[in-house]
Amino acid sequence: MLAEPMPEALTSIALDRGGTRRRVIDRALAALGTGMRRHRAAIIAIQWTIVLCYFTLLAVPAVIPLPPEQAGILDHVTRFAQFAFWGVWWPFVMVSVVTMGRIWCGVFCPEGALTEWISHRGLGRGIPRWMRWGGWPFVAFLGTTVYGQLVSVYEYPKAAALVLGGSTLAALAVGFVYGRGKRVWCRHLCPANGVFALLARIAPVHYRVDRQAWESAPPGARTSRGHAVNCAPLIDIRRMQSAAACHMCGRCAGERGAVTLASRPTSAEVVALDDARVSRWEATLLVFGVLGVALGAFQWSASPWFVAAKQSVATWLIDRGWTWAVGSDAPWWLLTHYPEKNDVFTWLDGALIVGYIGATAVVTSVWIAACLAATAAFARVSAWRLAYALIPLAGVSVFLGLSALTVTLLKAEGLPMGWVGAARALLLALALAWSARLAWGMARSRGALAGLVAAGGIIAAASAVVWLWIEMFYVW
Ligand code: SF4
Numbered sequence: 001m002l003a004e005p006m007p008e009a010l011t012s013i014a015l016d017r018g019g020t021r022r023r024v025i026d027r028a029l030a031a032l033g034t035g036m037r038r039h040r041a042a043i044i045a046i047q048w049t050i051v052l053c054y055f056t057l058l059a060v061p062a063v064i065p066l067p068p069e070q071a072g073i074l075d076h077v078t079r080f081a082q083f084a085f086w087g088v089w090w091p092f093v094m095v096s097v098v099t100m101g102r103i104w105c106g107v108f109c110p111e112g113a114l115t116e117w118i119s120h121r122g123l124g125r126g127i128p129r130w131m132r133w134g135g136w137p138f139v140a141f142l143g144t145t146v147y148g149q150l151v152s153v154y155e156y157p158k159a160a161a162l163v164l165g166g167s168t169l170a171a172l173a174v175g176f177v178y179g180r181g182k183r184v185w186c187r188h189l190c191p192a193n194g195v196f197a198l199l200a201r202i203a204p205v206h207y208r209v210d211r212q213a214w215e216s217a218p219p220g221a222r223t224s225r226g227h228a229v230n231c232a233p234l235i236d237i238r239r240m241q242s243a244a245a246c247h248m249c250g251r252c253a254g255e256r257g258a259v260t261l262a263s264r265p266t267s268a269e270v271v272a273l274d275d276a277r278v279s280r281w282e283a284t285l286l287v288f289g290v291l292g293v294a295l296g297a298f299q300w301s302a303s304p305w306f307v308a309a310k311q312s313v314a315t316w317l318i319d320r321g322w323t324w325a326v327g328s329d330a331p332w333w334l335l336t337h338y339p340e341k342n343d344v345f346t347w348l349d350g351a352l353i354v355g356y357i358g359a360t361a362v363v364t365s366v367w368i369a370a371c372l373a374a375t376a377a378f379a380r381v382s383a384w385r386l387a388y389a390l391i392p393l394a395g396v397s398v399f400l401g402l403s404a405l406t407v408t409l410l411k412a413e414g415l416p417m418g419w420v421g422a423a424r425a426l427l428l429a430l431a432l433a434w435s436a437r438l439a440w441g442m443a444r445s446r447g448a449l450a451g452l453v454a455a456g457g458i459i460a461a462a463s464a465v466v467w468l469w470i471e472m473f474y475v476w
Pocket of ligand 1: 106230231232235237245251252
């Protein structure tokens with residue numbers, strides 16, 4: 001039976017209700033944005049509190065003995081720090097970027113706060129050309145991801161202090177030398193910058209800039225007493241069209257009556273992205289880095305394929321007398337080395353970890369690239385642009401990988417975790433649907449068939465990643 005068409009009056013009431021709700025949300029968001037600008041001192045107090053907690057949880061576990069095997073999260077500071085850093089901080093920072101934009105960077109990040117603080121007191125040099133190279137987010141993400149696995153950054157406090165502390169020292173050094181009160185590190189070199197920029201593109205809130213209002217506002221309309229806004233990540237606010245680089249710090253809220261914290265459809269930015277604004281580095285980070293390298297890094301330790309490869313290669317090497325390869329004389333800062341915990345990586349382990357991560361990245365990214373190229377030919381949307389439709393899948397993939405440790409730690413505490421399998425399946429299904437929706441939106445202007453082809457092509461591209469997660473969570 002056909003549904004009765006909705007009477008016009010009811011349709012307009014429904015639309016009006018939707019519009020009213022949207023207006024109420026936008027009014028609240030605008031007030032929040034200007035409130036953040038007015039209460040900058042409170043934001044700075046939050047940042048310094050986090051800096052203090054961050055250094056305490058990084059330094060104390062690194063200088064005390066490792067906890068006993070059975071120690072729980074609340075029994076030992078090292079376990080607590082492990083849970084705080086890897087069980088809560090990293091997975092839920094990803095969630096915060098997808099839901100609120102890069103508010104983590106602008107309000108909470110200790111590294112961002114420190115690099116900006118020291119930049120007020122440093123040399124104030126201009127940013128060199130080499131630092132502006134677009135490939136740094138890709139290189140930094142790959143480097144820290146692979147190195148973190150070699151030294152078991154999630155498990156051992158000295159490794160965490162080295163990787164996180166090293167990054168913080170580099171942020172301080174860059175802040176001291178370059179920029180004046182800016183976040184040059186965050187803008188160009190931070191290893192998480194590329195991933196955060198990608199995820200922020202699908203956030204439902206952003207700082208919206210009304211270019212016309214900006215241009216036409218008299219100087220007296222500035223709300224910062226005539227001074228230009230200090231946008232620490234160096235954004236040209238007047239021309240800002242994307243949430244990718246914005247740290248959501250609120251310092252420009254209300255500027256010239258043109259900048260407002262506002263809601264938007266989650267697909268708006270990615271669907272509207274034109275070819276001129278597509279970054280090939282960003283798309284490569286998404287496909288090869290997040291859906292390839294990170295996936296391999298999350299999976300190798302659970303993989304029976306890794307164990308089988310290790311046994312075969314070790315036998316082959318020993319048969320030829322190359323026993324040095326199964327020696328474990330590497331220092332802890334190069335390969336995991338904790339004999340007291342029976343946890344020592346051999347040179348072969350190190351090579352195979354890099355090989356496994358590399359092979360996962362190559363296999364998944366070649367599959368995804370082939371699907372994108374074929375889809376692009378049929379849907380007549382550039383493959384580079386189409387790659388951005390995979391952002392929701394990338395976000396969920398990173399969250400699933402990072403939260404695997406959260407689940408392990410909470411299970412060890414005796415919490416019931418039987419629901420996790422279903423929740424993971426639901427998240428993967430939602431990510432697939434969201435990615436397909438973005439691809440459809442990108443191609444539908446070329447006709448419904450092109451939209452369907454794009455959506456189907458993205459699902460095909462995503463299938464390699466989904467299959468590997470199914471293997472890890474439900475098969476291995
Ligand atoms: S554009 Fe700059 S000043 Fe404005 S909220 Fe974003 S990071 Fe802050």
